[in-house]
Amino acid sequence: MNKTASKQINIGNVTLKSCVALSPLAGITDFILRKLIREYSKTALLVTEMISSEALVQKSDCNIAYSDKKESPISFQIEGHKPELMARSAKILEDKADIIDINMGCPINKIVKGQDGCSLMKNPELARDIVIAVKEAVNIPVTCKFRLGWGLDSKNFVEFAQLMQESGVSAVTVHARTRSQMYSGTADWGELAKLKGEIDIPYFANGDIVSPESALKCLEISKADGISVGRASMGDLSLLYRIEKYINDGILIPEPDLSEKISMLKKHLDEEIVFRGEETGIKFFRKFYPCYIKNIRGGGEFRHRLVTELNYNNIINILKEILHNGQ
Ligand SMILES: Cc1cc2nc3c(=O)[nH]c(=O)nc-3n(C[C@H](O)[C@H](O)[C@H](O)COP(=O)(O)O)c2cc1C
Structure with a gap:
């Protein structure tokens, strides 16, 4: 069993007792789903769906940011491209969040055409300015989530992660696909191993983890510090907990019947x-x-x-x- 996998992960001054995180899923990982997953796992890092900085600052979309108490450990993900609005959003969310995450990986047209999401990987200076502005606005750690790159011939995730680290993020999550792949093909966990030794902050591997066994395999192949699980957590509220039990204790809890x-x-x-x-x-x-x-x-x-x-x-x-x- 991979004993290193059960180590704590330090994200700035936040210590996670688990290397397992929930991936943000718009329209899915709402307050209710997070609450139900938390009934199984007390330690996994929960992440909200992306919260539009424009909408949050105009107070028109607060339902998405709803939380009735601090769901620690919890990261609130913000989305946008204007450093000042992103900073104001982070400030609004700071009290309920342990971590602020910045979306730099969303591939959908509506998002990337406005320079948000994954298009920030094509504009690293703007991505850096956003991180710097958000860091200045809050006293909690800031992280970001992105992809391998825009296209298969422009994979810049290693340099991008280095720039994000220099700009002040305390951890990164990388979905092992490019923007051009959207959700097709399979996530290339092996590519993520290129990050090992190139950055000093922890990285979470993401994409196609569907079970405790695939979670462990992903950790081994990607050499990541943690893993982030998205779509497979729909339909099995216990999945994150089952992954934690397998990685930390070698106990394979069967899938719910x-x-x-x-x-x-x-x-x-x-x-x-x-x-x-x-x-x-x-x-x-x-x-x-x-x-x-x-x-x-x-x-x-x-x-x-x-x-x-x-x-x-x-x-x-x-x-x-x-x-x-x-x-
Ligand atoms: C319906 C849906 C909504 C998503 N919403 C977000 C989001 O709000 N923020 C984000 O960073 N990624 C979002 N993603 C990407 C996921 O977080 C994750 O990177 C991707 O699904 C791959 O991981 P998985 O195979 O474990 O699902 C979304 C993906 C899907 C399918």
Whole structure:
């Protein structure tokens, strides 16, 4: 077992007892999902979905930044390209955050056309100015998350990480794909090993970690200090905890069975309804059904019925049918 993996990670003056982090997922890693993941893992670093600095400063998008208490250890991710607005956003979030993370990896057109997200990898001076401005505004550590580069022939993640370190970030997370790959192909964990010895701050490897076993493999191949897990945490609230148990203690907790997954689904749905109201909560939740009921008999039909159903009691009845069908 890789004993080095269980070491603490120091991000500036914040000590993480775990090398496992939740990846930011817009529209997914909201306050509710983080709260439910925290019931399993007390130590994983939780990260919010990206929070638009423009929206936050204009006070029009505060729902995304909602948190009812400090969810430590927790990092709030901000997104934008104007150093002054990014600094003001970080200041607004500072009290609820242990760490401020800056999004430099989002590949979607809407974001990169405005110089935000991954386009900052093509404009390292602006990325540096943002980090410097955010650092000056807050007294907590600042980190950033980016990709291997813009295109397969312009992978600049090593120099970019060095520049971010010089500018003052205390850790980086790298999604092992380029912007041009979006989410296609497989994450190249081996590329990330090039960072070893090139920066003094910790780095988290990200992309395609789906299980405790793949998490350990990613740590070994990437030589990273930590790992960041995104999409696979949808549909299994215990995944981060199971990864921690495997990496730290060598204990492989099996994946939850169908009945456990349906309980998780129901709890998640109920909490979203309390948080957002019944109709909005049920509509918001549609994206989660396929993740909780993957690979079940008759899955396609059940998924279709769930995502088109707006009546709570009918949803509960479909869940009972799924359980009955699966056992
Ligand atoms: C629906 C969705 C939303 C995402 N939102 C964000 C985001 O807000 N901030 C960010 O840095 N990355 C975001 N990402 C990228 C993920 O954090 C992560 O880098 C990527 O999904 C690869 O990791 P995974 O294979 O573990 O999911 C998003 C990805 C998806 C699929």
